[in-house]
Amino acid sequence: MAERYYLTTAISYPNGRPHIGHAYEFIATDALARFKRLDGYDVMFLTGTDEHGIKMLQTARKEGVSPRDFAERNSAEFKKMAAALGGSNDDFIQTSEPRHYTASQAIWTLMADAGDIYKDSYSGWYSVRDEAYYGEDEVTLKEDGQRYGPQGTPVDWVEEESYFFRLSAYQDRLLDLYEQNPDFIGPAERRNEVVSFVKSGLRDLSVSRTTFDWGIPVPGDEKHVMYVWVDALTNYLTATGFPGEGERSAFWPADLHVIGKDIVRFHTVYWPAFLMSAGLPLPRRVFAHGFLFNRGEKMSKSVGNVIDPFALIDVYGLDRLRYFLLREVPFGQDGNYSHDAIVNRTNSELANDIGNLAQRSLSMIAKHCEAKVPTPGPYTSADEAVLAQSHQLLVTAREAIDRQELHAVLAAIVALVSATNRYFAGEEPWALRKTDPDRMATVLYVTAEVVRRAAILLQPFVPESAAKLLDILGVAGDRRTFSELAPERALRPGSDLPPPQPVFPRFVDQLAEEDGAKGGPK
């Protein structure tokens, strides 16, 4: 039985349409999932939508539909996005599903049985607009007699009965967790932030609401619904069949939660505390990615630069988009995207470097080697060097993937391809054709073999294009996993090759001619 690997995206709040931030997280996690599958793991990849909470309820009301219908309608858009992005997720969870109610109530009961949940009342200055409570010192009384919160929104004194989770009791255990599992939070900067936050002291957490009912009822006290984050985080467990025992149970604990940097605390403080309380194993790692900015500006509805992922796929094509996002932005950091950046990056690396290397070598093979994989002669040190670099690639890639450094994997592939272009130019097979055909055959063989290895490792990132590349290399569908990177699995001399065709066309910029500097799809 293969080793299991369970990874998740955060579940999206489908209060509006999916945007590029959702797409980014999904694409990255999808690439990680694909990598692990190709590397022989039994992978479970989960994504979904988080459908409860007051904001969903409010938006649904505004639109005059029930929250459930609203959730269903918007969640469908996220499913569509996952499909459009070539998603390989094994499940798509919606927190309004019955299975999730069962799981959430089960974990609640475990926490309650552990003595970590108690009823009290929550009071304070509450801003409906901000959905937040503020302390006395944060509130100012103005001449109109109304008090205002720090964001300038009106606040009212609210006193609400609420269940609390004894988070304060977990401070030491959490610090031990971070201490003993330095890889629990990535990247490292995030870890430091969390540690200092927890060290500064934890307060018990209000984990139920009575002011609205769009949520999961608290077991035994149905006028309360669970706080959205108890509900939301539990989705990761739900998908494994919790609390039942089934074929997916063994996937828990999750190996990796991929999340946005804005929700680090929920995943690295609350979530492990909930699990400890419930007596359940903890996920192995939580990795926070950064945000994407549209040409340096944070996207927002008011600025009007919210980018629809469907539009990006239309303009650039899926693989170009995937490649750009995963290559351009070091995973874990913030990054920028722009029309020019997408075109430059993908033309330079996908079309000019990788695509062209395949095309120049395969078209020579088609013309001068009877369209069969050529038979190599003895290797020179130049041959050995590129082959060695191509062998190193899997090792490098695995290490990078386990740190979620997706960009580093692609950088290593590009470096190999660059070296091979240099090698190709240096060996001049077009000249060897006349002077030393055997040597030409060797150079072409080595090049094609390197392209094969690069293509195999490219699959998680640009699945469709990598498949096309492997097609024109004559690599059978069942010979594309990472175990095929072993030296003895190299291209077989004499096997037939289909006619070569370009795999990564250059992006020809029509927009530049039409509306000049503006760039970017609408």
Added chain:
RNA sequence: GGCGGGGUAGCUCAGAGGUAGAGCGCCGGACUCAUAAUCCGGUGGGCGCAGGUUCGAUUCCUGCCCCCGCAACCA
């Protein structure tokens, strides 16, 4: 206020006590197998400011100026 991370070539960034690096861009050359691609060479930086330690600092220390993150509920 506090804690943390930064300010290095036009752009994005790497680096590290001993005469500054990569990719992209730009300029020139080569080649023609190839997707006007590729290869070679070159251009380009007072390494935020001011002090200090040192034979020598961009790299260590101090102060200052900017930027960004965290500081209990938006991917």
